[in-house]
Amino acid sequence: MKITVWSYLKEYAETKDEIKNAINEVLESGILLRGPKVKQFETEYSEYHKVNHAVSCDNGTNAIVLALHALGIGAGDEVITVSNTAIPTVSAIVTVGATPVFVDINPRTYLMDTTKLEAAITEKTKCILPVHLYGQCVDMDPVLEIAKKHNLYVLEDVAQAQGSEYHGKKAGSMGIVSTTSFYPTKILGGYGDGGMILTNDNQIDAKLRRICFYGAEKTYYAIEHGYNSRMDEIHASILLTKLPKLDLYVDRRREIAALYNELLADTDLILPAEADYGKHAYYLYVVRHPKRDQILEKLHDHDIWVNISYPWPIHTMTGYQYLGYKLGDLPETESAAKEIFSLPMYPSLTNEEVKYVSDALHQILAELK
Ligand SMILES: Cc1ncc(COP(=O)(O)O)c(C=O)c1O
The missing domain is CATH 3.90.1150.10 (Aspartate Aminotransferase, domain 1)
Known part of the structure; x- marks a missing residue:
């Protein structure tokens, strides 16, 4: 018997018709980007987490880049996270020009050791970036308490923990922003790349929507520097079939x-x-x-x-x-x-x-x- 570390083929065989219908519906709708499927997926994803806003994007790495950018984090700022994580957690911090600072992990959960967090804070620290690794939340009460005491942002990296909970709250609903990935292996995995950012803050939501779209609020007019980072209608429609599950x-x-x-x-x-x-x-x-x-x-x-x-x-x-x-x-x-x-x-x-x-x-x- 051959056992791979991961495979989507059995799941695909069971859900083929649903997925093909979803793709076909998009192809026949005439709308491939910035359409109703993306909007519906954002709405349903935010409702699932009981968070006000969900902004979709092209992958989980750029979700972190966009979230840090929206918080105004850049050159000269430090972001505290862990070294036991996927490269993108750290590369995203570097992409916005900030410096990653690492704290050690708890040897049993392999997650950020929150007892070591406060010692890593300096005058340059702007944000704590806990990674809910392997499907389990970091102990968020101490993180939120320390962040409040030192006036720091908390950005949750939920790429590996969709559907997990902390004291009854969904992972991704506790920081000022949270980010996730729909990379195929993820708990909510797509059939390609995708990402999402959650926030309860109206201004951060508005900024994220602009910087995902070249810094524009209306077509062909940028009011600030931005990126191109979009989820497409086909991926939103596939993820919409999977979110209820x-x-x-x-x-x-x-x-x-x-x-x-x-x-x-x-x-x-x-x-x-x-x-x-x-x-x-x-x-x-x-x-x-x-x-x-x-x-x-x-x-x-x-x-x-x-x-x-x-x-x-x-x-x-x-x-x-x-x-x-x-x-x-x-x-x-x-x-x-x-x-x-x-x-x-x-x-x-x-x-x-x-x-x-x-x-x-x-x-x-x-x-x-
Ligand atoms: C913890 C963590 N953060 C961020 C990412 C980045 O996600 P993506 O591969 O969609 O860019 C991943 C996935 O690889 C991840 O596991």
């Missing part, structure tokens, strides 16, 4: 996680820690073991393909050496990167496939003893 996707992911938890409880793998403040959406099921690299090799022999998110902390990458971090600066981040890996996780994964992965892991771990 978002909670079902999360439920199925949680079922798979519970099954992995049960089947792997008797191994020496360190299983994911679910914080009691929220609802983990299990974008990834991340386990940890000191013999990670040997386990991965053997999993390949069983035709099981897993992923590492992420093998290299951003502060150790060549592209970000100029930030001046050195090995040892973020010890929890650095040691997790050597030991973590993510088991196959997507709603259409069957219980038999989960069992197959678990059986293989039992065999491999026994061989490595």
Whole structure:
């Protein structure tokens, strides 16, 4: 049995007609951009999060760039985030001219260690950018409290946590802005690229709508510098078929996680820690073991393909050496990167496939003893 780390093909086979009809409807409508499907998707997405405004864009990286730009963050400003994240969290900060500042992670959840946050604040800090990684929210109460005390913005990166919750609130509904990605592997994934920015602030919403559209409020007239960052009608129509199923996707992911938890409880793998403040959406099921690299090799022999998110902390990458971090600066981040890996996780994964992965892991771990 071959098990890939992710696949959309089973899901597509089950929903083919719905998706083809949605695409066809757009193609026959005569409107490909800035039309009713994008508007409807923005409305439904904002309603799902109980947030006033949703502004769609072309991907989750540009969503962060646009959100930072809309907050007026740029050269000379510092944005506090983590080094254990996808490159785009950090590249977006650099794109607007600001400087990323990293805090270490909690060794059990692999999320921002909020007890270390305040020490990272300087006179230049403008924003805290918590990343709700792997499907789980950062502990937001301390983040919001520290931000309030120091008069800082909070931008939530929700690319990996659509549908997850913090004390009953949806991820993405707590900061002044939040951003997400509809990259195909995401919990709410499209069939190509897409992104969204949420805010309750009317002025930020208006600014975002302008800067997504060349800085213009009306065609051919820019009132400020802007970008071109749009979601198209076809992608909005596909995502509209999937949004009503978002909670079902999360439920199925949680079922798979519970099954992995049960089947792997008797191994020496360190299983994911679910914080009691929220609802983990299990974008990834991340386990940890000191013999990670040997386990991965053997999993390949069983035709099981897993992923590492992420093998290299951003502060150790060549592209970000100029930030001046050195090995040892973020010890929890650095040691997790050597030991973590993510088991196959997507709603259409069957219980038999989960069992197959678990059986293989039992065999491999026994061989490595
Ligand atoms: C945490 C995080 N932030 C931002 C992004 C950027 O999203 P996109 O790939 O849509 O640009 C991703 C996805 O790759 C991500 O995982």
